[in-house]
Amino acid sequence: MVKVAVLRAAGGIGQPLALLIKTNPFVSELSLYDVVNTPGVAADLSHINTKSKVTGWVKDAQLDQALQGADIVVIPAGVPRKPGMTRDDLFNINAGIVKTLATGIAKNCPKAFVAIISNPVNSTVPIAAETLKAHGVYDPKRLFGVTLLDVVRAATFVSEIKGTDPEKTNVAVIGGHSGPTIVPILSGTGLSFTQEQREALVKRIQYGGDEVVKAKDGTGSATLSMAYAGYRFVNALIAAGFQGKKGVVECAYVDSDWAKEHGVDFFAAPVELGPEGVAKYLPLPALDDYEKELFKAAITDLKGNIAKGESRITGKVH
Numbered sequence: 001m002v003k004v005a006v007l008r009a010a011g012g013i014g015q016p017l018a019l020l021i022k023t024n025p026f027v028s029e030l031s032l033y034d035v036v037n038t039p040g041v042a043a044d045l046s047h048i049n050t051k052s053k054v055t056g057w058v059k060d061a062q063l064d065q066a067l068q069g070a071d072i073v074v075i076p077a078g079v080p081r082k083p084g085m086t087r088d089d090l091f092n093i094n095a096g097i098v099k100t101l102a103t104g105i106a107k108n109c110p111k112a113f114v115a116i117i118s119n120p121v122n123s124t125v126p127i128a129a130e131t132l133k134a135h136g137v138y139d140p141k142r143l144f145g146v147t148l149l150d151v152v153r154a155a156t157f158v159s160e161i162k163g164t165d166p167e168k169t170n171v172a173v174i175g176g177h178s179g180p181t182i183v184p185i186l187s188g189t190g191l192s193f194t195q196e197q198r199e200a201l202v203k204r205i206q207y208g209g210d211e212v213v214k215a216k217d218g219t220g221s222a223t224l225s226m227a228y229a230g231y232r233f234v235n236a237l238i239a240a241g242f243q244g245k246k247g248v249v250e251c252a253y254v255d256s257d258w259a260k261e262h263g264v265d266f267f268a269a270p271v272e273l274g275p276e277g278v279a280k281y282l283p284l285p286a287l288d289d290y291e292k293e294l295f296k297a298a299i300t301d302l303k304g305n306i307a308k309g310e311s312r313i314t315g316k317v318h
């Protein structure tokens with residue numbers, strides 16, 4: 001059985017994500033933390049007749065209690081975008097939030113699997129890594145940036161064009177989680193596209209977040225589709241990490257030797273999950289010439305995003 005903590009659980013993503021986690025029969029405790037409103041959210045969810053006990057914690061003083069004994073920590077904390085903003089515009093405020101939460105993890109549950117949703121993911125994951133390193137508890141196999149929303153969107157958008165079953169359409173999306181760093185591998189789907197279709201699809205997948213930000217018109221960014229993607233990832237961690245399920249593969253933004261060989265510390269790619277977190281770094285899908293160009297552009301942007309996150313904690317300028 002697993003204790004899952006959701007940090008900033010009363011937000012737009014946090015609430016539907018907590019609801020989905022409450023439906024998982026393998027969860028023994030669902031620990032909800034936020035700066036406001038968690039007692040209400042916890043009381044509400046606790047009436048659902050599934051096994052997990054729901055606890056609600058508020059304010060900095062209760063962060064330690066929220067985290068004690070957690071096996072999985074999911075972080076949908078921080079401010080979302082408004083129209084006209086990039087994810088990087090969220091850096092200053094969200095960097096501080098992620099650092100505080102990672103410090104809490106280092107002190108209370110250093111062995112937990114940590115899944116970071118807070119934007120800009122390309123930089124917040126390096127921030128969490130450097131914070132955990134500073135406390136001597138960093139394990140690269142246990143820290144994940146959640147990029148699955150890009151995979152979910154890619155499957156939806158491809159199936160709309162090709163008439164395939166969206167639940168059975170698989171598109172690996174590698175790189176990172178913002179604009180040009182999002183690299184969908186359409187050549188690996190076995191489906192054929194004209195170059196015009198490919199370019200339109202890649203653009204829509206890369207800027208899917210903007211589509212939602214624009215439609216929400218100043219009230220936030222994707223929350224429900226993110227909660228779905230976030231739960232898919234948590235469920236994969238539970239199945240592979242705690243229920244002994246083999247062959248569980250998802251794309252995630254992780255620290256790997258492979259990434260370092262390409263000049264970056266983190267890169268989103270398919271990984272096989274297991275009891276220690278990442279069980280296996282899978283070979284990248286084959287890229288065609290068009291995708292190789294996208295890949296190069298992604299690496300260039302990622303370098304800057306990662307350096308910005310790392311230097312926020314280390315103070316070192318790259």
Ligand SMILES: NC(=O)C1=CN([C@@H]2O[C@H](COP(=O)(O)OP(=O)(O)OC[C@H]3O[C@@H](n4cnc5c(N)ncnc54)[C@H](O)[C@@H]3O)[C@@H](O)[C@H]2O)C=CC1
Nearest residue numbers: 008010011012013076077078079080117118119149222226
């Ligand atoms: N990885 C991904 O694919 C995606 C990431 N996101 C990111 O997830 C994050 C959360 O998004 P939403 O749930 O829509 O936001 P929200 O504003 O609805 O909720 C965020 C939570 O953080 C807390 N919070 C906000 N400002 C704070 C501050 N100054 N100090 C401490 N806590 C604060 C709030 O109490 C709230 O519970 C954003 O950074 C957003 O960009 C959103 C969609 C997809």
Ligand SMILES: O=C([O-])CC(=O)C(=O)O
Nearest residue numbers: 081119149209210221222
């Ligand atoms: O676009 C945003 O700011 C939220 C996000 O990361 C996404 O929806 O992919």
